[in-house]
Amino acid sequence: MAVPELPEVETIRRQLAPLVEGRTLARLHIADARWCLPLAPEAVADAVQGRRVERLARRGKYLIWELADDVFLLMHLRMTGILLYDPPPGAPYERVRFELGDGHVLRFCDPRRFGTGELQIGTGARDAFLAARLGVEPLSGELTGASLQRMARGRRAPVKAFLLDQRRIAGVGNIYADEALFRARVHPLRPAGRLTRAQWDALAQAVRDALDAGLAAGGATIDDYRDADGARGSFQDEFLVHRRRGEPCPVCGTPVVKLVAAGRGTYACERCQPRPRRRRAVATP
Numbered sequence: 001m002a003v004p005e006l007p008e009v010e011t012i013r014r015q016l017a018p019l020v021e022g023r024t025l026a027r028l029h030i031a032d033a034r035w036c037l038p039l040a041p042e043a044v045a046d047a048v049q050g051r052r053v054e055r056l057a058r059r060g061k062y063l064i065w066e067l068a069d070d071v072f073l074l075m076h077l078r079m080t081g082i083l084l085y086d087p088p089p090g091a092p093y094e095r096v097r098f099e100l101g102d103g104h105v106l107r108f109c110d111p112r113r114f115g116t117g118e119l120q121i122g123t124g125a126r127d128a129f130l131a132a133r134l135g136v137e138p139l140s141g142e143l144t145g146a147s148l149q150r151m152a153r154g155r156r157a158p159v160k161a162f163l164l165d166q167r168r169i170a171g172v173g174n175i176y177a178d179e180a181l182f183r184a185r186v187h188p189l190r191p192a193g194r195l196t197r198a199q200w201d202a203l204a205q206a207v208r209d210a211l212d213a214g215l216a217a218g219g220a221t222i223d224d225y226r227d228a229d230g231a232r233g234s235f236q237d238e239f240l241v242h243r244r245r246g247e248p249c250p251v252c253g254t255p256v257v258k259l260v261a262a263g264r265g266t267y268a269c270e271r272c273q274p275r276p277r278r279r280r281a282v283a284t285p
């Protein structure tokens, strides 16, 4: 199951920002109380209703409504959440409805109900919430080979698991991790602590390149992801290796293989991305 990653959330943000910024969030109707647990829907609605939307921001995979007086509503779409702007009547699985002062409506529809809404009041509370969950923002200047190598020092977990850890790099999920590892010619099962500095430099650049390619295509559409108009991104047509098992590698023609890394279906070309050499098993007491 694919979930929205940074390019998909950023695509939604870019589309919605001009439609909501400067408007008033007149009414928030939370139909599913699970969305904002542990807060009650009325408490969240009372805190945000009537406030001007100063900015629609993003950090990692969180979409952030920055409202007047430093009130923040942080949305995570999780697996199947979509935000639809003025959809035709009868949009299924509606959990939350945002009514804007200009008469337009945003509906958050989420068949599997994993999406969440978090209220944070004050920039300090917002920053603490995000800092506890998210590492570097990959499209900022913070993502460098040096910083990645420092974070990975001594870690034996596969580099794929390292890339998926949101507390290290925010916003990279299964699609973009596979694409970045292929671009950097690094095998997904290589222990993170054993990459060379040159490999980290290549990987930092490859993460940015893969995310940029996703953004340029309006994100990827797999299963449930749609952008704010209900349209679908096209990046899935441009995957280099992800979900391309058995197809020729775009660089060398070797069939792409599917393996499991970090518990996730993972795609690689084992010619371009050589497997780490097996070390002799060491007996443990």
Ligand SMILES: [Zn+2]
Binding pocket: 249, 250, 251, 252, 253, 254, 269, 270, 271, 272, 273
């Ligand atoms: Zn190849």
